[in-house]
Amino acid sequence: xxxxxxxxxxxxxxxxxxxxxxxxxxxxxxxxxxxxxxxxxxxxxxxxxxxxxxxxxxxxxxxxxxxxxxxxxxxxxxxxxxxxxxxxxxxxxxxxxxxxxxxxxxxxxxxxxxxxxxxxxxxxxxxxxxxxxxxxxxxxxxxxxxxxxxxxxxxxxxxxxxxxxxxxxxxxxxxxxxxxxxxxxxxxxxxxxxxxxxxxxxxxxxxxxxxxxxxxxxxxxxxxxxxxxxxxxxxxxxxxx
Numbered sequence: 001x002x003x004x005x006x007x008x009x010x011x012x013x014x015x016x017x018x019x020x021x022x023x024x025x026x027x028x029x030x031x032x033x034x035x036x037x038x039x040x041x042x043x044x045x046x047x048x049x050x051x052x053x054x055x056x057x058x059x060x061x062x063x064x065x066x067x068x069x070x071x072x073x074x075x076x077x078x079x080x081x082x083x084x085x086x087x088x089x090x091x092x093x094x095x096x097x098x099x100x101x102x103x104x105x106x107x108x109x110x111x112x113x114x115x116x117x118x119x120x121x122x123x124x125x126x127x128x129x130x131x132x133x134x135x136x137x138x139x140x141x142x143x144x145x146x147x148x149x150x151x152x153x154x155x156x157x158x159x160x161x162x163x164x165x166x167x168x169x170x171x172x173x174x175x176x177x178x179x180x181x182x183x184x185x186x187x188x189x190x191x192x193x194x195x196x197x198x199x200x201x202x203x204x205x206x207x208x209x210x211x212x213x214x215x216x217x218x219x220x221x222x223x224x225x226x227x228x229x230x231x232x233x234x235x236x237x238x239x240x241x
Contacts, residue, residue: 001054004033005041012045022046028128031107036085039110043089050111050125058085059106063095070118075099078118081108094121143167143192177231181223198224 008027011017017025027042029051042049053059066079076098083093087110094109115121143163150156170188178184183195198221200214212228214221 001032001035001038004029004038008042008045008047019046023048026050026113028125030128034110036087040087043087043091043112048112049091050113050121050128051109052125053108053110056106059095059108062093062108063097063104063106066095066097069097072096072119072122078122080118083110092121094118096122143188173231177227181227183220183223183227195220195224 012022015021023046026048027050029038029049031052031054034051034054036054039049039051039053062081062084063079065084066081069077069079072078076096079095079097081093081095083091089112091110091112092114094111096107096109098105109121109125111121111124113124115124143166150159167188170191174186174191178186178191183191186195198214198218200212202209203211203213209232212225212232214225214228
């Protein structure tokens with residue numbers, strides 16, 4: 001909630017987003033960023049928004065004004081409602097209702113876009129980035145980020161940067177080497193624990209990787225070597241074996 005504006009400004013500066021570009025830029029936000037202050041600030045800068053509102057009390061109040069509920073899934077319903085708050089630009093507001101532990105729970109969602117249905121609205125909202133799951137949690141388990149700590153701040157920052165580098169290298173390896181293999185659905189933890197732990201040897205000539213061998217008795221060796229050949233041939237040339 002507190003870092004969104006600074007992050008948006010940094011992205012805006014890096015990509016040189018002028019007013020015309022901002023009108024075509026969509027921010028998808030979960031409830032942690034969906035305060036009135038943040039939403040009003042984003043809309044004032046011209047961005048498009050699909051976001052979840054921060055206030056549970058407001059969600060309950062808005063739910064009382066929904067005139068029609070439509071089934072969304074086995075546990076929740078959706079309904080349009082007129083906004084009771086001003087964000088500086090016209091918005092559509094939708095409320096989600098679900099029954100949880102004997103009580104009705106409500107949340108509300110805000111958008112500057114037009115959608116043909118409530119389901120289409122929720123589908124677009126659910127396409128938001130999942131870095132907290134896809135990267136942070138994967139790095140903690142697969143790269144043991146949470147298990148490694150340095151006493152000095154600079155050392156800890158260096159460790160985090162090295163972890164980011166490892167994450168990016170593994171993401172590239174997954175995309176280029178594993179995508180059409182039996183390992184395509186493996187997560188970061190399993191790739192590190194099971195694939196990168198296969199015993200083997202690397203052979204270098206003049207500082208360049210030329211050949212790799214894996215322990216033939218390992219159950220993943222045959223298919224992994226095909227993945228490695230595809231990956232390394234693209235990076236180290238056709239002379240790789």
